[in-house]
Amino acid sequence: MRKIQKALMTGVSYMLPFIVLAGMTIALTGIVSTYFGVKIDFITKLNGFGWTVMGFIPPIFGAYVAYSLADKAGIAPGFIGGWIAANPILEGTKASGFLGALIAGILVGYLVNWLKKMPIPTVLESLKPTLIIPLVSGWIIFVLMAYPVGFFVGGIYTAIINFLLTLAAHPSSAILLGAILSAMCAFDMGGPLGKIAITFIFAVWADPSGLGFMANAAVFPGIMVPAISVGLASYIAPKKFTESERKSAPGAIITGLVGITEATLPYAFRDPIRVIGCNIIGSAVGGALMMAFKLATSGVSGVIGIPAANNPLLFTLAIAIGVAISTTLLVLTKKEASETISSEDSVNFDITF
């Protein structure tokens, strides 16, 4: 388990600069083009570049999860597996995002280690690292990610969309629908579930009932609450966050405000159940409130989308209540960060050769 934990942290470590670059680029260009109202070609290009960098996150993550487990030989197949997770290849499959990339990285790690140990004729031994391992591991991870993982995610995708459509057909379940949509975005922080919620919104976008704009409003808390809440909570209860988490807090709050949920990932990886759990609850309440207040918007991207809402004040309130709930829950439930262990803790370690 410790090996997997270390692999995860290695992946996060190498992915962080990409999250920062992509998140901040998209955020700042979004603010410029919305509030200055001018169409500057360079800004549009820069924004597109931000999204391109965002697309690098799953492959880099997959590559370095595999690197941690299988060293250098893991990088290429891990990268490829992560790329397929972000870019589904076959008809009927869907992107599995960084969750898929994590699966790819771990699969590759064990696969490559196994290939390294596989006995082969001595004449071929020198071909092993240069030819056999890259080729065999690349092919296997292609098949696994493109077919079973891709179709599995594709199947779940369709099932969830159908479920949401049933909910949407009954006005009485609107509040539940809002809560679920918002929670989906909060759950995997820019991952496949959130993408399903967005796909659903576009599916009902032009619905004469106005459901599309309402569903769109409902996901705002799910997108914004997680990053803002972990950032705020690390100011309110600094002892419950590690030093690097506290240092990332301003960035997390800014990216959260502009609707980039990915900044929550490093926090969630260190303490998944509490961070994701608290964020889901606050986001679900926020999403439910959106539906309860009958709020709607055609805007996107966090605070930039607020002026487009039918009632910007109540809209902001629904998000703020979500943030307040998640932040409070985080402050209450999180344990002291492990760096505060007392110096009396006994040291137990073994010398290995």
Place this chain on the structure above:
Amino acid sequence: MKIVAVCACPTGVAHTYMAKKALENAAAKLGYNIKVEAQGALGIENEITIQEVKDADIVILAIEVAIAKRDRFVGKPTVNIPIQMAVRNADSILMQLAEKLSKLD
């Protein structure tokens, strides 16, 4: 006792250097020779050479992530410790290590 150590944490801005400092201070206090390599956000700093590994009695790996150039330490006596432990308990780690090594000899 001659020690080489590598510190690396996920973000590579805080713990890596806190652990490096703590190990260096502890070694200075206890009179051991130590070289601590940091693998932080910018890459390898204060790199340990092959010769230094050869001369060392023990390798300490205070790492939470996979590190680069790990093959330098193959076959050397190595201890793996969580990086927080290096930050908090550097003194006691080095003392216990010295004790264990003297028993091995």
